[in-house]
Amino acid sequence: MTHFSKQDIINLPSLERMHLVNSCGGLKSGNLIGSISKSGVTNLGVFNSVIHLGSNPPMLSFMLRPTTVERHTYDNFKENKHFTVNHIHESFVDKAHQTSAKYDEDVSEFKEVGLTEEFIKGFEAPFVKESRIKIGCKYINSYFIEENGCRLIIGEIQHILVEDGIQDKDGFLDLTKANSAGIIGLDGYVKTELIERYTYARPNQEPKLLKG
């Protein structure tokens, strides 16, 4: 067992510290966030911090770091209030990762990495055609994190698009059937396999498997 104290972590070379701390919190979601600028340039960036916020109204959140790349996304949806969240699938993790390169503001990552824009009527942000699960969100608020200048972005879900064969009868999206990729740290992409689903837990009852 290796024990890193806070001081040990701070003393690590910068890149080693980033790899360690970015990977220590556990698996992360792998999503591409799509947006479009006032002048019509589409933008696509990889994010690993999308989490569920609430079901009614349906909301999600993600953390925006204070970097140039992610600022293009932020500038866009501050302007027109719309962004999309598109699952990264096993078959295009390389393209998803490539969206993290620092492209100029007038360059569309869709074209650069080879993914396809898709629009739905009345919604001003591009979806990723290749994604099997995609969400259209309205930007509703952000919280500035004083500790390090990140912003927690709150989006209200306007649309969920799900390919056939992924959703269980009770509403659950089986992301292993969708081949949705997860992310470890800054640069590791994983595929997943379902272990089990369990029923609602109650005190003094053994955990029970949920039979689909």
Next chain:
Amino acid sequence: MTHFSKQDIINLPSLERMHLVNSCGGLKSGNLIGSISKSGVTNLGVFNSVIHLGSNPPMLSFMLRPTTVERHTYDNFKENKHFTVNHIHESFVDKAHQTSAKYDEDVSEFKEVGLTEEFIKGFEAPFVKESRIKIGCKYINSYFIEENGCRLIIGEIQHILVEDGIQDKDGFLDLTKANSAGIIGLDGYVKTELIERYTYARPNQEPKLLKG
């Protein structure tokens, strides 16, 4: 392709809506958060919203829902400022899920579900002995999310404990070697397999595999 509009989602039966919205954002981390009350009762709860916040100082965050179960955890670390984040591993997803049952405040989930408390000197919160990756955090701030009464909790990392054979040379924790489980929605647990790691992405260069 199934298309759910916001209104379709709101019109779903409550449980179906929860399953859909909780699973649509992608894979989630699987962690047990440990804490201890003023009167010495340990508490352990499953959380799927831990995300990386920053590396220097090392920080993480997670979302606390406005429910009774999670409030025990909150009350504890508001009091003594310490909590632990322990990876759920494939071998004990059933026990981890069982911590979500609504136990009384004077009951320790460690004992109830069959996991082992472990303390380190000078740190006032219990770790999970069975976890291969565990983090000791100091509570530093919380942000109240007006939209639905959740709280984003900010923790500064004081300790990272990692079992041998998990960390790559560059600092990265290979969570697939640790057998860390991920979570889908409210009740699905997954195991993972590494697809690839990629090098830092740059414009006009093909994505390159990182060779360990």
